[in-house]
Amino acid sequence: MPGNMIKIAKVSDFAHTRMKSYKVLARPVGVFKNPDGSFRAMEVGCKHENADLTTGRMDGDIVVCPWHGWKYNLRTGECLWGSTACLRPYALQVEGNDIYISLRPLDPDVPDPSAGEW
Numbered sequence: 001m002p003g004n005m006i007k008i009a010k011v012s013d014f015a016h017t018r019m020k021s022y023k024v025l026a027r028p029v030g031v032f033k034n035p036d037g038s039f040r041a042m043e044v045g046c047k048h049e050n051a052d053l054t055t056g057r058m059d060g061d062i063v064v065c066p067w068h069g070w071k072y073n074l075r076t077g078e079c080l081w082g083s084t085a086c087l088r089p090y091a092l093q094v095e096g097n098d099i100y101i102s103l104r105p106l107d108p109d110v111p112d113p114s115a116g117e118w
């Protein structure tokens with residue numbers, strides 16, 4: 001495991017939910033379970049008024065903010081409603097039942113080759 005990643009959750013934590021938020025270096029980060037059972041990690045503060053997106057609704061690859069309905073594509077981080085600001089991804093790796101994420105968000109235009117899936 002690269003030294004810039006930390007264990008944040010367990011796969012079994014997602015048996016009955018598809019998204020949860022955590023704090024990494026005091027920043028809120030969401031871990032999302034994809035429809036195919038893989039995982040991704042993203043910034044989780046809505047770009048409108050910073051609502052926690054993991055308290056919203058997930059529909060396939062789209063998460064809908066619980067406060068005013070802005071939508072984000074979790075595959076790209078793109079805001080589909082109301083803003084040009086994107087959610088930044090975090091690197092994520094699964095080892096057995098453990099989920100690791102990077103300490104800092106990745107630049108979505110510069111994929112981290114050591115990052116695995118995100």
Ligand code: FES
Pocket residue numbers: 046047048049050051065066067068069070
């Ligand atoms: S805080 Fe998310 S749409 Fe307003």
